[in-house]
Amino acid sequence: MAYFEMAKTVVKSVIRGPATIRYPAEPAKKTPISRGHVTIDPSRCISCGMCMRKCPADAICVVREEKTWEIDRLRCHVCNCCVEVCPVHCLTMETEYTPAVTVHEGRELVHITYVKPERPPKKEESS
Ligand code: SF4
Numbered sequence: 001m002a003y004f005e006m007a008k009t010v011v012k013s014v015i016r017g018p019a020t021i022r023y024p025a026e027p028a029k030k031t032p033i034s035r036g037h038v039t040i041d042p043s044r045c046i047s048c049g050m051c052m053r054k055c056p057a058d059a060i061c062v063v064r065e066e067k068t069w070e071i072d073r074l075r076c077h078v079c080n081c082c083v084e085v086c087p088v089h090c091l092t093m094e095t096e097y098t099p100a101v102t103v104h105e106g107r108e109l110v111h112i113t114y115v116k117p118e119r120p121p122k123k124e125e126s127s
């Protein structure tokens, strides 16, 4: 009986072709809600730390004084929470192919380049 089931599966697979694709040689199917790789635009990050506080995997570390944003890609489970909470929308989910990371390459440090704009001088009151 088991052999019969297995033969059925083999025949189906031969007729329909493999269920998997040869990614990245073949592009993956993407939808508007596809998730992938958290990326930051360092010129817009205001170092508020919201992404770090909301990350359930403790994968993000923001050091305001040093103007750094760091992600541990081996901890990140791609829940999208950081992207949703960022008040300035500087985090996105990159869906392009990225090579697999190893233990030593998991951490990625980004230097924040955002510069707070100066406030316009107050108008002097006329007497
Ligand atoms: S996607 Fe989720 S797990 Fe990954 S860094 Fe963002 S909040 Fe953390």
Ligand code: SF4
Residues within 6 Å of the ligand: 040, 044, 045, 046, 047, 048, 049, 050, 051, 052, 062, 069, 085, 086, 087, 088, 089, 090, 091
């Ligand atoms: S990435 Fe967004 S949420 Fe995280 S520190 Fe920067 S501005 Fe705040």
